[in-house]
Amino acid sequence: MRTPQNTPADGKALLDVRGLTVDFPVAGGRGRTLRIVRELDLTVAPGERVALVGESGSGKSVTARALLRLDRHAVLGGRILFEGRDLVTLTERELRKVRGARIAMVLQDPQTTLNPVLSIGDQLAETLTIRGVPRKQALVRAREALDRLGVARAGERLRAYPHEFSGGMRQRVCLAMAIIGDPAVLIADEPTTALDVRVQQQVLELIDELAAESGMAVLLITHDLGVVAGYADRVAVMYAGRKIEGSGVEDFFATPRHPYAQGLLRSVPRVDRDVSTDLDLIPGTPPNPAEPPSGCAFHPRCDRWVERCLTEIPQLRVLEDEDRVVACHRARPEREEVVA
């Protein structure tokens, strides 16, 4: 068995997450913590677009924020290797240099992401001004960033305030804020969830263009499989705080290996099926992080569990002949027999 790392084709990962755990202190309890992310492995290669998929509560947003240590109260374990350093153990001071400049982030709701009492220009320029770039120059680059994102009359808009913009425009501003530092990685946490459909596509196209132009890698957090299909190269599926499948997008949609992933794809309504057939949903609900099931966290909802699933947590394994990893005791493509 090879090491459970899905190393991409060119062999060098830009962002290499190994065994990441994220714990939060429980309110009231003394020293008690709740583990939200359990031993996550994830890699992003330069210029690659990776989608991190999961339901609400799977821990994907927490993971995204943990990469930049944005939650003050979170306790991190494991390693986040980036440009030769481990972000988990980096000092706060050093980490601040990485934030915004090397790894940038776009949050879900553009309305709340922008500070209502500061002008757009000030907020755009902030990434640069805090690094010593003179304000005038920073504003010029802010204007350029807005231009690049297709905002008309960018110069005037710099003086405007967030409430003067519509939702789609605000998200463009947030994207501009992210790329202004010319980062190597863009983490987009559900960038389209708060937008309407027409605008969603525009934003995703924009992200794609930006990535292609600058060679920026994108880590796209989403629960929308359609987004994954259209805008990702590789996909990592999370369930109950763990990564349970990772593969190239085409392989994933063609033959998902993990029962959960299979269930997800089955449950998506299909154009070529009769409208009147019922939706094929996965029974049950995701587990409560405070009380995870024993063994494999998915077993209560799985249709293929065996005894081993109840006692042993499946580890990510590289599948033979396939460039993918799966964490399931039952996932063997060749042999479908029951394992005692």
Added chain:
Amino acid sequence: MRYLLRRLWLVVLTVWGLATLVFFMIKAIPGDEAQSAAGITATPEQVEVVRERLGLNLPLWGQYLAYLWRLLHGDLGSSIFTFRPVTADLGGALPATIELVAAAVLLNLLVGIPVGMLAAAYERRRPDAAIRLGAIAGGALPLFWLGLILQHLFGARLGLLPISGTQSMGVEVPRVTGLATVDSLLAGDLPAWWDAVQHLVLPAVTLSVPFVAFAVRLVRTSMITALEADHVVMARAKGASPLRVMLQHGLRTCLGPIVTLIGMQTGWMIGAAVLIEGVFGRPGVGAYLTEAVQQKDTFAVLGVVLFTGVTVTLVNLAVDLVQLVSDPRIRAAQFGAAPLGAKA
């Protein structure tokens, strides 16, 4: 614009209501109003003259109108005690109170906001708990008692600070504004200025204690809520330092309501100044009022009541206007702003 007009209209209404209230209070006091106005030593003829002048022979609504007319001309009646118009008396007493309240407000802002921010920064940890307890304790102290104790400790016992008054005996400064600290600066008299400051320290600190306590709790809660916002996370994601996050993204978003609420406290402060001026022997409006009450000087008392009410109303208006000017969100809410880029 409509907002401004509406606001001003409310102020006018409030002032008018206050005047009416005071009118009825005057009427409610037992005794002959003309007699009180003329003074104890007045002859019956003099009393009649006063009665004519004040329009007291008219039916009630006539008296009311006469009263309003006098008010509009700035006539609050005369003090029985000092024989001067109440407005003149107030003019003399006002500066000491202004000095006191201004110093207390300054202390409030300079101490309350940073300490509140500190508490928010260390939320749920020991410094926060200590600060919160301190704030609750500070809010429970009776002002007059605290003043007495401080006065005793620092004045009588340790001799560090003066006990009462605005300036030491023999220190004279040409009176421009009436505020000892300002006048001494204007006269370039530094020792006198220092003397005035020393006289101001204890009263101002005492007065500010319960208000600082409130401000600390207010700032703490506001900051904690403000720091939970997404844009704060975003700022950190851009690499901003904790200080910058606290100030530009935390404080700046919640400062407006904080300043407004603190400004609205001015009314309470003026009321509390009555106590402080008594303890520290400062010749301000509060002292004037207390004296007038003891002398049963009706017009003086009610004159001060009316004056105070109007002042508080105006201060609240000023605070509202400041917030309107400084907060773009409120400007937009009141004046309306069409969203740009409606076509995303």
Added chain:
Amino acid sequence: MTTAALLRRPVLRLRRMPKLDRAAFAAVGLLLLTVAFGPLLAPYDPYHVDLGQAMLPPGAEHWLGTDSSGRDVLSRVLYGARPTILGSLCAVGLSAVIGVTIASLAALGPRWVDDAIMRICDIALSLPIMVMALGISVALGPSLRSAIIAMVLSWWPSFTRLARAEIRTTMTSTYVESAMITGVSRWRLMTRHVLPNSLDSVYVQVTLEIGGATLIMAGLSFIGAGAQPPSAEWGAMVESGSRFLTSAWWTAVVPGAVITLTALAFALAGDALRARTSGREVI
């Protein structure tokens, strides 16, 4: 949450409360007991003047010493709980009742009634209570009663505003709408449906305000606009003791300390109550 639910819910469950909250409620209980039974426990007559025993420091015979007229300080403190605390309680309680009543009228009546009431609130709120109290003491003569009147006149608007906001919120809720649809009279609507569900924050506010009211009551007596000597009201005690800080500091310091502890206990208890009923801690 209805009043009934509030009483049913173990808000005051003692065992699981943090220590500070428990101490606060205990202190409040102690204070209320003092109000009720203080005079019975006093070792001496609080008004008995005995110049031979004047200005004695705290000792075996007089636990808290005696004042300048030879009166036992401890006894005076015990007696003084009534005017100070009971007076404040009355003031706040009356303000709350009046405030809520007026708020109900504002909510029930036509729009202009609501507007008028709001304007009257503005006017009343623009007068600081000290000033208002002094004004009233000139009109009615200074006494504990005029102090309470002044406090009520100053305080009712804040309760009106609070209750009005709550009532308005409750009136938009669906169960009230259903009651209205079934043709319930407005009076019944208010008393049975709206008010019980709107008053939570009022109760909490009352508890929180009692501490402040005590401070104000003491302050009014201190400047002579409240309880008059020889009343053992704590603020008046501080005033009479203020002249003797150097020679008999306990006569002024002790009553003031008691006032502080009272205000502190009510403030902490009020905070604990608010944390319990609203879930999330506020200021």
